Amino acid sequence: MKKFVNDPQEVVTETVQGLAALYHQTLVNIPGTTVIVREDAPVKDKVGLVSGGGSGHEPLHAGYVGKGMLDAAVAGAVFTSPTPDQILTAITSVDGGKGVLLIIKNYAGDVMNFKLAEQLAEAQGIEVAHVIVNDDVAIPARENRRGVAGTILVHKIAGAKAESGASLGDVKAVAERVIQNVGSMGVALSSCINPAVGKPIFNLGEKEMEIGIGIHGEAGIERSELQSADSIAEQLYRRISRDLSLKRGEEVAMIVNGMGGTPLMELDVVGRKVCQLLELDGVQRFRAIAGNFVTSLEMAGFSLSLLRVDEEMKQLLLAPQSTPAFPNLV
Amino acid sequence: MKKFVNDPQEVVTETVQGLAALYHQTLVNIPGTTVIVREDAPVKDKVGLVSGGGSGHEPLHAGYVGKGMLDAAVAGAVFTSPTPDQILTAITSVDGGKGVLLIIKNYAGDVMNFKLAEQLAEAQGIEVAHVIVNDDVAIPARENRRGVAGTILVHKIAGAKAESGASLGDVKAVAERVIQNVGSMGVALSSCINPAVGKPIFNLGEKEMEIGIGIHGEAGIERSELQSADSIAEQLYRRISRDLSLKRGEEVAMIVNGMGGTPLMELDVVGRKVCQLLELDGVQRFRAIAGNFVTSLEMAGFSLSLLRVDEEMKQLLLAPQSTPAFPNLV
Numbered sequence: 001m002k003k004f005v006n007d008p009q010e011v012v013t014e015t016v017q018g019l020a021a022l023y024h025q026t027l028v029n030i031p032g033t034t035v036i037v038r039e040d041a042p043v044k045d046k047v048g049l050v051s052g053g054g055s056g057h058e059p060l061h062a063g064y065v066g067k068g069m070l071d072a073a074v075a076g077a078v079f080t081s082p083t084p085d086q087i088l089t090a091i092t093s094v095d096g097g098k099g100v101l102l103i104i105k106n107y108a109g110d111v112m113n114f115k116l117a118e119q120l121a122e123a124q125g126i127e128v129a130h131v132i133v134n135d136d137v138a139i140p141a142r143e144n145r146r147g148v149a150g151t152i153l154v155h156k157i158a159g160a161k162a163e164s165g166a167s168l169g170d171v172k173a174v175a176e177r178v179i180q181n182v183g184s185m186g187v188a189l190s191s192c193i194n195p196a197v198g199k200p201i202f203n204l205g206e207k208e209m210e211i212g213i214g215i216h217g218e219a220g221i222e223r224s225e226l227q228s229a230d231s232i233a234e235q236l237y238r239r240i241s242r243d244l245s246l247k248r249g250e251e252v253a254m255i256v257n258g259m260g261g262t263p264l265m266e267l268d269v270v271g272r273k274v275c276q277l278l279e280l281d282g283v284q285r286f287r288a289i290a291g292n293f294v295t296s297l298e299m300a301g302f303s304l305s306l307l308r309v310d311e312e313m314k315q316l317l318l319a320p321q322s323t324p325a326f327p328n329l330v
Numbered sequence: 331m332k333k334f335v336n337d338p339q340e341v342v343t344e345t346v347q348g349l350a351a352l353y354h355q356t357l358v359n360i361p362g363t364t365v366i367v368r369e370d371a372p373v374k375d376k377v378g379l380v381s382g383g384g385s386g387h388e389p390l391h392a393g394y395v396g397k398g399m400l401d402a403a404v405a406g407a408v409f410t411s412p413t414p415d416q417i418l419t420a421i422t423s424v425d426g427g428k429g430v431l432l433i434i435k436n437y438a439g440d441v442m443n444f445k446l447a448e449q450l451a452e453a454q455g456i457e458v459a460h461v462i463v464n465d466d467v468a469i470p471a472r473e474n475r476r477g478v479a480g481t482i483l484v485h486k487i488a489g490a491k492a493e494s495g496a497s498l499g500d501v502k503a504v505a506e507r508v509i510q511n512v513g514s515m516g517v518a519l520s521s522c523i524n525p526a527v528g529k530p531i532f533n534l535g536e537k538e539m540e541i542g543i544g545i546h547g548e549a550g551i552e553r554s555e556l557q558s559a560d561s562i563a564e565q566l567y568r569r570i571s572r573d574l575s576l577k578r579g580e581e582v583a584m585i586v587n588g589m590g591g592t593p594l595m596e597l598d599v600v601g602r603k604v605c606q607l608l609e610l611d612g613v614q615r616f617r618a619i620a621g622n623f624v625t626s627l628e629m630a631g632f633s634l635s636l637l638r639v640d641e642e643m644k645q646l647l648l649a650p651q652s653t654p655a656f657p658n659l660v
Binding site: 068226288 | 332333334341342344345348352353354355385387388397483520522537539545555559560562575578582586590592593594595597598599600601605606615619620621625627628630632651652653656657
């Protein structure tokens with residue numbers, strides 16, 4: 001294993017401390033925790049937004065903390081849910097009196113621990129609600145779907161809604177609407193190495209790819225010989241488009257998300273094909289971004305996310321935000 | 331070689347087309363070229379900014395085209411200078427009557443071809459000037475230094491100055507001031523694969539790293555056994571700090587730049603150490619960013635850049651910009 005680390009057991013702590021040091025104007029690490037909050041938290045009379053999960057997906061989650069997006073992010077160990085006490089710390093740190101919304105990715109450990117923290121916070125008199133992101137269309141049954149790159153669209157849109165002064169109910173409602181209208185699917189060419197473990201979490205052959213893979217290396221739909229970028233892009237696009245029942249005349253926001261080890265030029269090549277397909281299908285492209293937004297350490301791979309947008313979502317996507325990782329849409 | 335490509339010979343063309351399709355609200359690809367321009371180019375009575383170079387460093391250069399930064403970027407083949415005719419197309423496309431500044435990285439091919447294009451444009455009556463970025467302190471002699479990640483600070487600061495309506499002379503002057511005050515140095519753990527060639531451009535042993543490496547895999551200062559993140563960070567920091575003669579009480583902007591294949595968490599771990607060292611040395615951190623800004627395809631590695639900032643540079647760094655890749659500083 002070749003990585004830029006010190007003690008592999010300390011990598012999450014040092015990551016969080018590093019992020020807070022680098023972005024010290026806008027982010028604060030609550031001492032003794034892996035919680036990152038906005039430097040002005042709690043913001044009075046604003047719904048607080050908390051997300052989090054296992055580390056290894058950077059810039060998710062703390063890279064999306066800041067004005068217009070999350071108020072706090074909680075980092076667990078690599079690919080492991082954060083503990084309820086850390087989540088509780090995040091909730092109490094960002095409660096500005098208008099309630100707190102938890103944005104949870106659909107993994108058993110995350111759901112359990114975030115819900116437990118929700119109960120603990122409610123016992124302290126804080127109003128808390130949650131939404132569960134499950135955008136990975138590789139899994140047939142909706143309730144079993146993993147939360148992947150579509151999560152950052154929930155962060156952005158709910159974050160902008162909260163920043164506007166909306167109520168907890170209204171912020172939750174728009175987050176739910178994003179979740180119902182977003183679909184994602186990924187593909188990998190290689191595995192990644194958890195620094196605390198030191199070896200690949202799965203193996204792929206020298207000419208193999210795996211379609212439908214999860215962001216922790218969970219098995220996908222099929223392994224096959226590597227195909228052309230256009231062919232792979234089309235398979236992901238068709239699957240998501242069918243799942244969302246995308247229709248001519250509708251409009252989408254789009255993410256071509258790198259898993260961490262794939263050059264940006266390959267993401268642009270993939271994006272070119274998806275844009276062509278959307279055009280052929282008569283679906284408008286509202287805004288699109290390509291880059292490493294929800295990664296799996298150094299995995300070579302990418303995912304495609306499409307969100308059917310309505311007028312409110314479009315306004316909220318263009319609202320100003322300042323976070324380390326979300327691009328400046330115009 | 332496992333990559334998301336179609337025809338490896340077409341990867342640059344498809345990258346540029348993909349970028350323009352994804353960001354169609356703000357970017358345009360001039361048909362039949364690998365030139366990307368702002369959709370509102372040429373902007374009347376504004377100095378036009380043109381940069382470019384070999385592909386494979388994405389998001390450099392086209393990811394920095396947009397309001398407040400570059401007016402045009404020209405992409406050559408992977409790790410190969412663009413041709414003078416393509417650079418000339420970029421210049422003529424962004425000339426708004428106030429002259430054009432070329433921002434060239436210090437590589438023989440780039441310098442030759444950009445200067446040739448400059449002469450061709452001047453023969454057409456366009457006022458053109460250039461600056462040459464040479465921030466890689468791994469090379470002792472200043473005139474031989476390569477242009478690396480510090481280039482994007484030239485793009486940002488000169489871009490903001492041009493956007494303010496400044497003259498060609500004034501935009502060039504601030505770009506030169508950035509170049510005189512920025513230093514960078516890189517380290518690699520692995521090579522990268524040019525898609526048109528299909529094999530690694532160099533080899534590193536299973537426990538080896540190379541300090542001082544260039545963004546095309548040019549040889550560095552030394553190969554050694556992999557050291558801790560903190561130790562590597564300190565070596566790069568000391569070398570840059572000494573080169574810039576950084577003094578207590580001065581202020582810097584900082585980039586921890588991923589080479590393409592290194593997880594963001596490792597960049598944050600490195601950033602943590604550099605922030606600690608700056609603090610010990612009494613150097614203020616004005617703004618810092620960590621991410622993949624100037625890459626070498628999927629190379630595992632990173633570079634550190636430090637820019638001694640003055641009041642004007644600070645204002646220009648915080649000026650608004652909208653490009654695919656430069657983060658929203660606040």
